[in-house]
Amino acid sequence: MHTEPQTPGSPGIPGDFWLGLVCALLGAGILWKAWGWPYYADGAPGPGFFPFWYGALMIAASVMLMVRALRHADLAEPFGTLRGLWRTGPVWVFYAGFVLLLPLIGFLLSFALFVFAMQVMVYRISPLKAAIASVVTSGVFFLLFDRLLSIQLPVLIKGVF
Amino acid sequence: MNIRAMALGVLATLMATGAAWAWEPSEPIEVVVHNAPGGGNDILARALLSIIEREKMVPVRMQVANRSGGGSTTAAAYMKEKAGNPHVIAVFSNLWTSSTLLQAEATVAPADLTPIATLLFDPAVVVVAKDSPYQSLTELLDKGKAEPGKIKMGGGSVSGREYIMLQQLKSAAGIDWKYISFPSGGERVAALLGGHVDVMIMEPAEAAELVRGGQIRVLAKAGKEEIAEFPEAKPLSDFGIAIELVSAARGVAGTPDIPAEAVDYYADLFKRVLETQEWKDYAVKSMVTTNFMGPADSKAFLATLTDEMRQALKSSGIEVVR
């Protein structure tokens, strides 16, 4: 696990409580879906059986977690900080952009764009260096996987790239 | 040159060009299958293609396109996407039909595409483990009627042929075997050999090796056709089962809305493939029953199949979405 700076001590509701809440909601959602499927079918558990119990147990464990978080706030492990999000957030967006562009302009171009954006914006590499690196990286990937290994990647121009 | 020869010459030329007017493929043909390489329909497709190539039956390249995912859903959806394109055909099997009955997401059935031909039936045999306490089918059938749920039958998912057959046996003859699904062939066979299930319905190709190794016994065959590998296997009618169980057929279909000439072209092509000696050898080796049906008959067959399957599934309490 990372030894990273912790969320600055905030008096109030510890992180585990929120985690428990989210999991409880998730469990409730699962339970609700499971309600729609037969619990028993033909003398044996049906498709609803296991999801029902997963949901129910999830709610139970989440509630216990929330209670424990509130009662023993001092024992809870602090959550990781979100300070670095300004670096990771953009990458997430860039990757989403890459996936959107992929079927439109093909792997070679969209991946190069992704790498370029990532390097310039997040790693703070000079645009020229990033441009070369991104094209080369994308090219190598394309040649290796699409051409050499025949894993057909989306292409802009059929038979070329 | 006399007039007659000239007339004949003109006539011949006209006929030749007339034949050239009928549809012919002009680009490489994709043959879509729903398995990954090595799967059932994939092997069949490759076998067909190798015959076509060797005999030079088409002027263009044909290639297998594996579109696996969600059973047959991905392949079927792909075919729908390519509507109007006569250069994409698919090899379909019963799963394509059963999927549409069972999955809401499976919206494309072979009947929605353009059925071109049905090529073969996969026969089925009823088998038990060699050391099973049940050595005759009569015993199993009687127990199935007298003690519901006592006899356990192993098989694939409920979309599979064996399950439909079992439901038909139940509806028609009151034979109540309990069906236990296993996801893979290996697990099914292991369950049978280990005595965890009592009986299975298998394809002869799967059964042949196990019989040879002395691990299972064939009690009967599900259809009427002769199975070369098991000549002594008796049909179910010998045991008092009068109904015809559903057939597992495999065929070829084109994308929706393709010209009739293209359909005729392919139908004719595959008819000729099935007449080659290489195909006959393949059929013997794979233990399938060749049975060619043209476009119209295939369409009718698919309609009947869909109804039979729907009926069987509904009567067993499985939720049918279409």
Add this chain to the structure above:
Amino acid sequence: MDTFTGLMHGFAVALTLKNVLFCFIGCLLGTVVGILPGLGPAATIALLLPLSFNLDPASGIIMLTGIYYGAKYGGSTTSILLNMPGESSSVVTCIDGYQMAKKGRAGAALGIAAIASFIAGTVGIVALTLLAPQVARVALSFGPPEYCALMVLGLSLATVLSGPSLLKGALALLIGLTLAGVGTDLFTSTSRFTFGRPELIAGLDFVIIAIGIFALAEVFANLENRETAQLLPIPRGFRNLLPSWAELRQCRFAFLNGSVTGFVVGVLPGAGSAIASFLAYGIEKAVSKHPEKFGTGVPEGLAAPEGANNADTGGALIPLLTLGIPGGGTTAILLTALIVWGVRPGPLMMIESPDVFWGLVASMYLGNVMLLLLNLPLVPLFSQLLRVPGWLLGPIIFGLATIGAYSVAFRTFDLWLLLGFSLLGFVLTKARMPLAPLILGFVLGDMLERSLRQSLMMSDGSLWIFAERGLTVTLLVLAVLVLAGSRLSSLKRSRAAAMTEAG
């Protein structure tokens, strides 16, 4: 012919120049395939099938099987260096392997992985040689109740994997179990948690989840730390390039554990090598004197699962060769290959095709040696991979992850899933949730549910079926012991901690 004669005959076949060459090609290809995400041994073998038909059966199967177990060696490389499982069975290797690499011991980790793979792989083949028919018989006696008990044992090991918070571990496990349920129910064809998307009918693919939660989430986490130019410390000095004798001694039990667990689970049709690796890891942690150190880069935490996924190969070949029953995806394709060659796997194979059978077994001994010799010298080379600066390595990891995910079904939907899971992994790590139980839940979920329902169908709804069968009872008792043992040790630890605090 008896075993000894057969094996000698096999070596005569395997040691011909031609077959040695094909064995080498297979192993080399397998290693490459294992390293690169997106190309699994099953797909590679399927691709090579048409080409290999020109070979004679013995050579062909030697090569194809070489790919099969070679891939297990290669799969650990990206797991250790990039936290990216190259293959589904390598995911457990990520847990301690990557942590070792982060401590600067990447070379040692790679070395231990290779050695563990060699030892366990060889044990697996020896067991195959000597015990094949008997083991096959035992494998057949594993029915749904036994599989269920085995899964329960696996689940009990989740408590061992949860780390400090059992509640969080339980939640992670439940999430994993639910994810396993996404798709079509086997017994009723009901679509579960598919939200109307046809792409989800077949369920979620393990590779996508593992890459997203492990590799990509890790990259995101690394991006946060501005200071890290390098993703991982480069092993400095020769000492860090290979495992020390002390570390190897530490792994003594792990080697045994991996071999036995991997082999036993491998024999069971349908139980994949991911299950084998998890069980081996769990067992290792459960019997360890310092279980709390697991997950921080403990050599035995790497050696046990790595060994297991290699021994699993030997096990999986037993039902295939002696009964003609394929245990999983890769063995199914090997079966197809054998059939096309006219070799018929089954009880008669040893008699009818001794060349192929014994040649294959003998070549596996050879192959394992080859792979060890191939992989060990490559360790320093691979470690240098870490020299690649972060601004290049990050995009490369994304690229590998993308290709890996895309090649599962060739659709962009899976890339969205990948992104989604990477976000999940990121959030869960922030929330200090243990990830191992989640993956464990996903790996076990399918078979757990299936085997329980099958068992109850067999027994007409009676739970007594679990008490009536000896093997089942044994496994269930083991599970209870593991649960009790881990509860006791955690109680002891918290009591000790409380006492040190108070005192």
